Amino acid sequence: MKRRFLYILTVTTFISTAIGQENSKKVIQETAKARLDSTLQSFVKNGEVAGASALIFEKGKEVYFNAFGYADMENKVPMKRNTLVQIYSMTKPITGTALMTLYDKDKFQLDDPLEKYAPEFANMKVYKGVDSNGEMILEDLERPITIRDITRHTAGFSTRDDVPGFSEALKKADPFNWENTLPQMAEKLGNLPLWFQPEAKWEYGPSVDVQAFLVERISGQSYQEYVREHVLDPLKMTDTRYIVPKEDRSRMSSAYRKTEIGELNQSPNDEAHAFNYKKWPLTPGGWGLTSTLDDYMRFARMLVNDGKLDGEQILEPQTVELMSTNHLDENITDRSWLPSKGQVGFGIDFAVRIQPPASVEENNGVVGEFFWDGAASTLFWVDPVNELTAVFFVQIFPYNGSLHKRFRDAVYGPIVLPKNSQ
The missing domain is CATH 3.40.710.10 (DD-peptidase/beta-lactamase superfamily)
Structure with a gap:
């Protein structure tokens, strides 16, 4: 890997190449x-x-x-x-x-829609808030979730427990229960709304669990x-x-x-x-x-x-x-x-x-x-x-x-x- 960096921090490290004696x-x-x-x-x-x-x-x-x-x-x-x-x-x-070992085998591209391999995540809805009755207000996806989104935490998935309506729905679906398989997790997660539109923000969450499921789906092996x-x-x-x-x-x-x-x-x-x-x-x-x-x-x-x-x-x-x-x-x-x-x-x-x-x-x-x-x-x-x-x-x-x-x-x-x- 050949890289050039515009700045290298001057620090005292174990590096000895610059030490003459x-x-x-x-x-x-x-x-x-x-x-x-x-x-x-x-x-x-x-x-x-x-x-x-x-x-x-x-x-x-x-x-x-x-x-x-x-x-x-x-x-x-x-x-x-x-x-x-x-x-x-x-x-x-x-x-x-x-x-990414599957990426090296040309099994997918980063900007492929996730739903191409996992229809569980097709046509998902996106959370906008709650109405006067506490029911979630949902909107359509502006664009599909991509594989790049799930690798950089911009897909819209969240495990937050403080979002009115959304958090209650997440708790009820319980996708991350240890008794669920990865396909069961994906099905439950795909039936929930996203917290935000893909690429609207960076939000740490379950995207990497979705990656494990995607490995199973593409490879045909258990993760x-x-x-x-x-x-x-x-x-x-x-x-x-x-x-x-x-x-x-x-x-x-x-x-x-x-x-x-x-x-x-x-x-x-x-x-x-x-x-x-x-x-x-x-x-x-x-x-x-x-x-x-x-x-x-x-x-x-x-x-x-x-x-x-x-x-x-x-x-x-x-x-x-x-x-x-x-x-x-x-x-x-x-x-x-x-x-x-x-x-x-x-x-x-x-x-x-x-x-x-x-x-x-x-x-x-x-x-x-x-x-x-x-x-x-x-x-x-x-x-x-x-x-x-x-x-x-x-x-x-x-x-x-x-x-x-x-x-x-x-x-x-x-x-x-x-x-x-x-």
Whole structure:
């Protein structure tokens, strides 16, 4: 993948090519590692998380790993390299990758109408509000939903629970019940209205679950079988799965919740891991997988290496570039909470950094990086400029983006703004 970037952030990283002396390089690396250790330790020491771990590769080589605190605080089980965690929305880029393997086989085009392959989503209605009786007012689609829409969250699907009429209808239909198969989910979702017209706004939601259904529809295989055969197994991601067998459950990290008064509460494992301890009909594309640092790093390394790892070509190089390119038109100004991620647009199941940080309070990063995170505050990113990939694991609710800010600063060093912006 050949890219040119107009701006490369000047930061202290593990990058050593500009360091003339081997001793100087070693000092820089040791300083960065000490900074990372201190940062991860502080998360645990301050009681923000029970355990934290991170793995970083640069130019194909491991340059950092460490783990601190506990996976299971009550039973004093330490956070380890092979600890299994629930990655929640970090499932989404894996689903997008599975879908785009079909794109590489010319099975669809991004601007194809979704209804071409899934008539369940033909002639949908769009929510406009409610009348005096509380009944939904609906209008026709201005244009069909496209596959591009479901890869960039502009399709109009939503799981909001605060929209009069709409939220009640969504709850009644219950498309995301774990007892539903993906086709049943699609049928129920297609019988509901969209919250907005396609491309009117960016709204995070169930679009990636629709992607998983589309993989099934186009490939003729179950999503779980397809993603295993075409992504996970070729990458040797054997710990990345929906169902964790009994013999591996001792490696599962517990889930934790920070209370309003700052206490760290450990959730009962059977409750927190209910989805992953039983085979359910639903195999969501947007969440549900568990993984380890090393497994997810193999996925990230495939992406930074133009879709290939250890001789396995998962995606074509131009497809990785397409996925990591911003697909949000500047006219899409309503972007919910996406701006909180920094100066980003959105590609195919990744946020894509399009500008350097505008302030020291923003998330650190390099123009051209692409990334995503999960509800339990996990994070990964791919930095093609520096050939760097990072995976960060914690298991804390509610989502804590400040952990990501501090971890990124530990990787790259403090944000250095251009003089004319200060």
